[in-house]
Amino acid sequence: MNQNLLTKTGKNGIQWSPKKLKDCLLLLPNSVDTLSQNLPITSKINFNDDFWDFSDFNTLNKSNNYYKYNFTGIPHPFKFYIKIRLLKNLYIKDNACTTAKQKFKSVKNFFIYLEKKHITNYQLIDIEVLESYFSQFKNVNEKCIADKKAAIKEIFEEIEIKNSNNIIEFDCIYDYLTKCNKKLMAAELEEGKHPLIHFTMLNKIVSLAIKDMNNNQLPKIYRMVACMIIILAETGMRIGEFHKLQINKLTEIKHTKQDEIFYCLNFLTYKTTPEKDGRWVYSFMTDKALLAYRTLTKLTDNDRNLTNSPYLFLNKFGKIFKNQGNLSEYNIGFFIRHQSDLGFQNLSEVELKNYSTYTVKKYIINKICWGNLTLEEVGERYYFVTPHQYRVTCATKLYSDGYRLDWIRIHMNHLTETMTSHYIRINQIEKEKKNLANTLNFRLNKEAGILETDLNKITDANIRNELLDKDFLEDYNSINKFLVKLKKKKKSLNIYSDIDEIIDILFINKSPIIETELGFCARNALVRLCERQKYINSAYDGYYIGIHIPTIESLPFNFKRYKEKIKVINHNKRLYEEDSRYHNQYQIEVKGMQMFVTKRLLPELKLLQTEIETLGFKDVINKYENIDYIASEFKHIVEEVSQWDIKK
Numbered sequence: 001m002n003q004n005l006l007t008k009t010g011k012n013g014i015q016w017s018p019k020k021l022k023d024c025l026l027l028l029p030n031s032v033d034t035l036s037q038n039l040p041i042t043s044k045i046n047f048n049d050d051f052w053d054f055s056d057f058n059t060l061n062k063s064n065n066y067y068k069y070n071f072t073g074i075p076h077p078f079k080f081y082i083k084i085r086l087l088k089n090l091y092i093k094d095n096a097c098t099t100a101k102q103k104f105k106s107v108k109n110f111f112i113y114l115e116k117k118h119i120t121n122y123q124l125i126d127i128e129v130l131e132s133y134f135s136q137f138k139n140v141n142e143k144c145i146a147d148k149k150a151a152i153k154e155i156f157e158e159i160e161i162k163n164s165n166n167i168i169e170f171d172c173i174y175d176y177l178t179k180c181n182k183k184l185m186a187a188e189l190e191e192g193k194h195p196l197i198h199f200t201m202l203n204k205i206v207s208l209a210i211k212d213m214n215n216n217q218l219p220k221i222y223r224m225v226a227c228m229i230i231i232l233a234e235t236g237m238r239i240g241e242f243h244k245l246q247i248n249k250l251t252e253i254k255h256t257k258q259d260e261i262f263y264c265l266n267f268l269t270y271k272t273t274p275e276k277d278g279r280w281v282y283s284f285m286t287d288k289a290l291l292a293y294r295t296l297t298k299l300t301d302n303d304r305n306l307t308n309s310p311y312l313f314l315n316k317f318g319k320i321f322k323n324q325g326n327l328s329e330y331n332i333g334f335f336i337r338h339q340s341d342l343g344f345q346n347l348s349e350v351e352l353k354n355y356s357t358y359t360v361k362k363y364i365i366n367k368i369c370w371g372n373l374t375l376e377e378v379g380e381r382y383y384f385v386t387p388h389q390y391r392v393t394c395a396t397k398l399y400s401d402g403y404r405l406d407w408i409r410i411h412m413n414h415l416t417e418t419m420t421s422h423y424i425r426i427n428q429i430e431k432e433k434k435n436l437a438n439t440l441n442f443r444l445n446k447e448a449g450i451l452e453t454d455l456n457k458i459t460d461a462n463i464r465n466e467l468l469d470k471d472f473l474e475d476y477n478s479i480n481k482f483l484v485k486l487k488k489k490k491k492s493l494n495i496y497s498d499i500d501e502i503i504d505i506l507f508i509n510k511s512p513i514i515e516t517e518l519g520f521c522a523r524n525a526l527v528r529l530c531e532r533q534k535y536i537n538s539a540y541d542g543y544y545i546g547i548h549i550p551t552i553e554s555l556p557f558n559f560k561r562y563k564e565k566i567k568v569i570n571h572n573k574r575l576y577e578e579d580s581r582y583h584n585q586y587q588i589e590v591k592g593m594q595m596f597v598t599k600r601l602l603p604e605l606k607l608l609q610t611e612i613e614t615l616g617f618k619d620v621i622n623k624y625e626n627i628d629y630i631a632s633e634f635k636h637i638v639e640e641v642s643q644w645d646i647k648k
Contacts, residue, residue, distance in 0.1 A: 010090065010091060010094045012057075012090060012094060012095065012096050012097050012100075013057040013058065013059040013060065013097075014042065014054050014057045014090060014091075014097075015042060015043070015057060016041065016042060016091055017040050017041065017042060017043070020039055020040050020041065021041050021087065021091060023039055024039050024041055024047045024084075024087060025084065025087060025088070027039075027047070027080075027084070028162060029077075029080050029081075029162055029163070041087065042054070044056070047083065050070070050071045050072050051068070051069070051070050051071070051072070052068070052069040052071075052086075053067065053068050053069075054067040054068070054069075054090075054097065055067040055068060058097075060270060062097065062098060062323060063323055063325065065101070066097040066098050066101045067097050067101075069086065069101070069104055071083065071108075073108070073112055074108055074111050074112065075111055075112075075114065075115040075120050076120075077120050077121065077122070078111045078114075078120075078122070078155070080162075081155050081158045081159050081162065082104070082107055082108070082111070082155060084158055084162070085107075085154050085155055085158045086100060086103075086104055088158075089103060089154075102147070102151075103147075103150075103151040103154070104151075106147065106148045106151040106152065107151050107152055107154075107155050110133060110148075110152050111155075113133055114129070117129070117132075122156075122159050125173065126172075126173075127172055127173065127176050130173065130176055130177070131176075134148075134149075142180060142181050145180065146180040149176075149177040149178070149180070150177070152177060153173075153174060153177040153178065156170050156173055156174070156177070157170075194386065194388050194389050194391075194392045195353070195354035195355070195389065195392075196354070196389075196392060196393055196396055197354065197385055197389050197390075197392075197393045198351075198354075199393070199397060199400075201342065201385075202233060202390075202393055202397075204341075204342055204343070205229065205233065205342065205385065206229070206230055206233050206234070206288065208226075208338050208341055208342070209226040209227075209229045209230045209233075209292075209334070210226070210230065210288065211226075212225075212226035212334075213226040213227050213230065213291075213292060213295055219368055220299055221330070221368060221369055222334075222337070223295070223299055224296060224299055224300070224313065224330075225330045225331065225333065225334050225369075226292075226334070227292040227293070227295050227296035227299070228242060228292075228296070228313060228327065228330070228331070229331065229334060229390075230288055230289060230291075230292035231245075231289050231292050231293060231296075232387055232390040232391070233390045233393075233394065234285075234286045234288050234289035234292070234394070235265070235283045235284075235285065235286075235289050235394065235411075236283070236390065236391045236393075236394030236395055236398075236411065236412055237267070237283060237391070238269070238271060238387075238388075238391060239324050239327055239328060239331075239387035239388070240270065240271070240324050241267050241268065241269050241271070242313070242324075242327065243313065243320070243321070243323075243324040243327055244267070244268050244270075244278070244311065244320075245265075245267050245311065245312040245313065246267070246268075246310045246311055246312060247297050247304070247310060247311075247312055249265055249266040249267060250263050250264070250265055250266075250285070250290075250293070251263065251264045251265075251266060251282065262284070262285075263284075263285040263290055264282040264283065264284055264285060265282060265283050265285050265289070265293065266280055266281070266282045267280070267281065267282070267283070268280060268281075269281050269413055271413070281413045283411060283413070284411055293312070296312055296313065297312060300312065300313065300314045303315070303316060303317070303318040304318055305318070306318030307319060313327070327387070328386075328387060329369065329370075330369050331384065331385075331386075331387055332358050332370075332382070332384045333369045333370045333371055334384075335358075335382060335383065335384035335385065336358070336360075336370060336371050336373070336382045336384075337371040339382050339383065344383045352383060355383040355384060355385060356383070356384055356385070356386050357381050357382065357383055357384070358381070358382050358384055359379060359380070359381050359382075360373055360377050360378050360379060360380045360381075360382070361378070362375070362378050365377075365378065391412070391423070392423055394412075395408055395412055395420065395423040395424050396423070396424050398411065399424045405417050405420055405421065405424075408420050408424070434568075435530050436526055436530050438564065439526065439529050439530045440479075440526070442463070443463060443476070443529070445457070449483065449487060450479075450480040450483050450484065451476045451479055451480055451483075453467060453473070453476050453477075453480070455467055455468075459553060459554075466529075472529070474525075475525035475526075475529055476525075476529075478525040479525050479526055479529075550600075550603040550604040550606075550607045551604065551607070552604065552607055552608050552611060552624050552627065553624065553625075554604065555601075555604040555605070555607075555608060555624075555627065555630060556625070556626040556627060556630065558596075558600055558601050558604060559601065559630055559637070561596075562593075562596070562597070562601055562641065565589070565592075565593050565596065566593075568589055569586070569589045569590060569593060572586040572589055573586055593644050594644050594645070594646040595646060596644075597641055597642075597644040597645060597646075598644075598645050598646040598647060601641055602641060602642070602645060605630075605634075605637070605638055605641065608620070608627070608630065608631065608634070609634065609638075611623075612631060612634070617631060617632075
């Protein structure tokens with residue numbers, strides 16, 4: 001083989017032999033065995049090899065597995081087409097090796113499946129065969145199915161190109177492989193978003209990381225990991241971008257009018273650019289991120305002197321870590337060491353669903369980066385935040401703090417505002433706040449400004465049952481202690497009318513009081529009650545509400561719920577008019593409202609009408625609490641509510 005072939009380097013880093021590669025791409029199926037024995041595609045790989053290893057060109061520090069392609073086991077008649085398409089993806093399309101490898105795995109598995117079914121001729125492949133293959137994927141999301149279909153479709157296209165002299169009809173196959181449920185994909189995309197970290201938890205993580213960073217008694221790697229977490233959490237940087245972060249990349253910006261100095265951090269991104277060497281972008285630095293960057297630079301100075309490496313996060317030999325997977329492991333190690341400090345043991349099951357879990361394996365025992373775990377801890381489960389969750393939460397927090405969407409897009413280095421909007425979980429926050437406010441309102445003693453715990457003053461059976469449960473009663477007490485303390489600190493605060501502000505204090509961190517144990521307990525207690533409230537709401541709003549005895553006493557509350565439901569329906573209507581993914585949710589709310597009005601609200605209004613006709617307006621007002629507005633506006637209310645009557 002001529003080792004001095006002229007080469008061309010693709011954006012994926014692979015050095016090709018263009019002249020010989022062109023000869024490979026022009027091969028026909030019947031010429032493979034005789035003509036391609038010595039056709040090189042790189043200096044070390046021949047077309048006919050059953051194992052292609054491009055890992056020498058792994059300049060992006062990805063796993064070497066992405067650069068290795070094993071054709072063993074693929075039926076001989078199909079192997080040629082798969083090789084040709086792989087070359088086109090890597091050389092002509094210049095796909096990243098991560099993308100090309102995923103496609104390769106999809107087509108390899110498909111054609112191995114065909115061989116097991118004794119299908120070795122493409123003319124025997126029909127819709128029935130395809131349906132049988134894809135029926136295996138019961139718990140695979142629609143996006144993954146669509147990607148598999150697209151990869152397999154490429155091979156059929158290659159078969160058609162290479163057999164242009166033959167009459168081949170793949171139209172039905174193309175139709176099948178092109179079809180996908182786009183609405184389901186959109187819904188799965190929404191559902192599959194990385195969960196938002198509550199800002200309270202994020203603050204605790206950063207606070208612990210700062211303590212680790214400043215603790216000279218800790219192993220250096222612990223302090224380095226702490227710096228990494230602070231930078232990720234404060235800037236929203238991708239873990240891959242942090243991996244390639246370099247020293248001396250701060251830009252100082254002076255604000256002449258206010259005599260202030262700001263800093264931007266310049267770094268390479270490979271995510272939003274086709275350039276093989278990446279693209280230089282920048283991120284605005286907070287004071288904490290700035291301190292972490294400078295501290296990490298000092299911590300690795302001695303290691304850097306060994307190699308003169310420009311990179312920030314180095315191993316003890318002065319070299320950049322082989323791949324970013326090492327950094328993700330170090331991130332998990334931080335959470336293992338601080339599991340109890342972060343209070344995961346106090347979170348509800350619902351809250352814990354927002355976090356990933358790691359089960360201790362034997363191979364990590366006694367490794368310092370994991371916290372020197374012992375054999376007794378093998379099998380133990382620990383909760384942690386993924387690096388991408390820092391990014392999602394950073395974007396959402398910036399939006400909550402009032403930064404414009406276009407500014408956040410630049411800061412997060414997104415190509416479009418659509419992607420930035422996808423990251424931001426502002427709708428999730430607003431929905432949670434609404435649920436929490438409803439939970440408090442449902443249990444509030446307006447005069448006392450705390451949750452009602454006197455059973456004699458409670459008529460709702462669900463709330464009475466709560467107070468008979470010692471765990472729920474403890475939650476009530478935790479919330480009440482917090483509300484009393486909050487009222488002392490802010491005397492102008494009205495618990496009933498300022499309920500949104502209270503929710504912000506608890507969950508958006510506008511007051512240091514939440515950082516106390518009392519505030520943390522109150523927040524967790526309210527989350528548990530909120531889950532209980534969802535159960536109560538579902539019991540009230542179910543499509544088959546069941547037997548209900550109408551009472552005028554419950555009418556004010558149910559009318560208030562009706563008004564709240566109107567807001568939710570109007571909100572969901574606006575959402576689905578902008579995005580069809582929300583149409584189902586809108587329909588659910590409408591049906592729920594119709595059943596609520598028909599089976600609950602209208603019977604109570606009819607009962608009030610009978611009372612007014614029997615006793616007179618004034619006597620009814622005197623007899624029942626909070627009924628004066630409904631009674632005085634009775635005619636208009638009935639007209640409005642009746643529009644939702646399912647019997648109409």
